[in-house]
Amino acid sequence: MRKIIHLDMDCFYAAVEMREHPELAGQPLAVGGGSRRGVVTTCNYEARKFGVHSAMPGFQARQRCPNLIFLPPRFELYRAESQKVRAILRAYTPLVEPLSLDEAYLDVTASPRYAWDIAKEIRARIFAETRLTGSAGIAPNKMLAKIASDWRKPNGQFAITPEQIDAFVRELPVRKIWGVGPKSAERFAAEGVKTCADLQQLTLAELARRHGKWGHELYRLCRGEDDRPVEPDRVRKSLSNERTYSENLTTLDACQAALTELVEELFEELRTKAADRQVRKAVVKVKFADFTRTTKECVSATPDLATYQALLTEARLRKQQPIRLLGAGVRFTEEEDEPQDDPQQQLAFSL
Numbered sequence: 016m017r018k019i020i021h022l023d024m025d026c027f028y029a030a031v032e033m034r035e036h037p038e039l040a041g042q043p044l045a046v047g048g049g050s051r052r053g054v055v056t057t058c059n060y061e062a063r064k065f066g067v068h069s070a071m072p073g074f075q076a077r078q079r080c081p082n083l084i085f086l087p088p089r090f091e092l093y094r095a096e097s098q099k100v101r102a103i104l105r106a107y108t109p110l111v112e113p114l115s116l117d118e119a120y121l122d123v124t125a126s127p128r129y130a131w132d133i134a135k136e137i138r139a140r141i142f143a144e145t146r147l148t149g150s151a152g153i154a155p156n157k158m159l160a161k162i163a164s165d166w167r168k169p170n171g172q173f174a175i176t177p178e179q180i181d182a183f184v185r186e187l188p189v190r191k192i193w194g195v196g197p198k199s200a201e202r203f204a205a206e207g208v209k210t211c212a213d214l215q216q217l218t219l220a221e222l223a224r225r226h227g228k229w230g231h232e233l234y235r236l237c238r239g240e241d242d243r244p245v246e247p248d249r250v251r252k253s254l255s256n257e258r259t260y261s262e263n264l265t266t267l268d269a270c271q272a273a274l275t276e277l278v279e280e281l282f283e284e285l286r287t288k289a290a291d292r293q294v295r296k297a298v299v300k301v302k303f304a305d306f307t308r309t310t311k312e313c314v315s316a317t318p319d320l321a322t323y324q325a326l327l328t329e330a331r332l333r334k335q336q337p338i339r340l341l342g343a344g345v346r347f348t349e350e351e352d353e354p355q356d357d358p359q360q361q362l363a364f365s366l
C-alpha cells in the first residue's frame with residue numbers, strides 16, 4: 016500500500032502578492048485580468064466570497080466584486096517561490112512529481128513515519144521559509160490524495176485511510192474522478208449517474224462497451240483504485256496543440272482562423288499547465304494535402320499570435336497546397352538541475 020501526499024499551495028499567485036503587498040491585507044485581490052483575453056488566474060479568499068474564481072473573465076469578476084484589485088502576474092517571482100517549495104519537498108523524498116507551479120505529488124511509502132506527520136512538517140517548513148500556506152491530501156493513491164487536499168483548504172490537511180476508501184468514494188461526485196471533465200459528468204448526470212456509487216452499478220462489460228479502454232479505467236477509479244506511480248522525472252520539453260481538419264484548409268483566411276484558435280488554446284494550456292516554465296521557441300507544424308510535413312520555429316521567450324502567423328506564412332511558402340493538419344507549440348528552456356533526456360516526451364512532440 017502506497018503513502019501518497021498531494022500538496023497544493025493555497026491560491027498561490029494571490030498569496031505571494033498578498034505577502035509582497037501587506038497594505039492590501041483583507042482586500043479582494045486577483046492576479047491576471049490585464050491581458051487582452053483578460054481572465055482571473057488566481058484570486059484570494061476575500062475575492063472568492065464574491066463568487067470570483069480562476070479562469071473567470073476579468074469583466075465578469077469586476078461585476079461580481081466591484082472593489083476587486085487586479086495585479087499583473089509576476090511569474091518570475093512565483094517560479095522562485097515554487098523552487099523553494101520543491102526544494103523542501105525533495106528533502107523528504109526523491110519521488111516528487113510537480114503538476115504545476117503550486118502542486119505536487121510525493122510518494123513517501125519508503126518512510127517509516129506517518130504520512131500525516133510528514134505532511135504537517137512539510138507545511139510548517141514551507142510556511143517558515145516562505146510565509147505561504149499549503150494544503151495536503153494524504154491517501155494510498157494519487158487520485159484520492161488530490162481529492163483529499165481540497166477537503167480542508169486553506170491551510171489544512173485531510174487523510175483517506177485504506178479502510179475509509181469505500182465509504183468515501185461512494186459519496187464522491189463522478190466529476191471528481193481523475194479524467195472526468197464537465198462534459199462527461201453532464202452526460203453521466205443525464206443518465207442518473209451522479210456519484211461513484213451510481214457508477215459502481217455499471218458492470219465492467221457495460222463500461223467497456225460504452226467507453227472502450229477508458230471504461231476499464233473508470234471501473235477501477237470509481238472504486239477508488241488508481242495505481243499510477245508518482246513520476247518524478249517528467250520534465251516537459253515542449254507543449255503543443257494540433258488538429259487535423261476534416262476539410263483541408265485552402266485559403267489564407269481559413270488557415271489564420273484555425274491557427275488563432277490553436278494558439279489561444281495553447282496559451283490557455285501554458286497558463287494552467289506550464290506557468291513555471293520558460294518558453295524558448297515558438298513552433299508551427301503543417302501537414303499538407305499530399306501528407307508531406309514541414310515545421311517552422313523561431314526563438315522567442317514571449318511568442319504572441321503574430322509570431323505564429325509569421326511562422327505559418329513561412330511554412331505555407333514551402334508548398335502551394337491545401338493544409339490538412341496544423342499545429343502550434345512552444346519549446347521550453349531546459350533546467351540544469353532537472354534530468355533532461357526523456358525520449359518519450361520528445362516523441363510526443365516529434366515534429
Ligand SMILES: [Mg+2]
Nearest residue numbers: 023024026117
Ligand atoms: Mg493551488
